[in-house]
Amino acid sequence: MPIRRAPLVAIAAVGAAPLLSGCTVPVAGVAGVTVGKDGSPVGVIAMCEEHVDGATLHTDAEDPGAQEDAGVWKHDGPITGLTTWPLASPGDGWTAEKPFGRLAPGQAYRMYAWTEDDSWSTSGVSFTTEDLAALTPGQVRYGADDMIGTAPLEDFREKACEGF
DSSP states (O other): OOOOBOOHHHHHHHHHHHHHHOSSOOEEEEEEEEEOTTSOEEEEEEESSSOEEEEEEEEOOSSGGGOOEEEEEEEEEEEOSEEEEESSSOOTTEEEEEOOOOOOTTOOEEEEEEOTTSSOEEEOEEEOHHHHHTOOTTEEEEEETTEEEEEEHHHHHHHTTTTO
């Protein structure tokens, strides 16, 4: 099944929609994933407004009760702007509250960032190990709802917040 390529501005517009609805935690940024030189997953967060405190990776299932955390990370200070961290070996202010394990082939995962008081979050990005294998270092997979795209990290940095 081909991936729909969505422009970053469309992702930002979709990510901003919950700000208008009042039904969920407001979205103030965009989450993404890339890979390191060794192919290991690297989290990417672009905050457009406000801040977040950490990130969660969980299995992606329609039933929230069936979702299982695959990794939880907390940062030692508010995250603003753009940040990246290796999921398996966090550092630079990141600590693993639930250590990241091995990703199962064929399993869908979703990652997003959050605040401890549920005041802000990011859009989430869904991916599989196959999606990660298709990325090159510095190429970010990002998304919101059913719109998934990829972009070089510099383009992601520059355009992720358009529309917020």
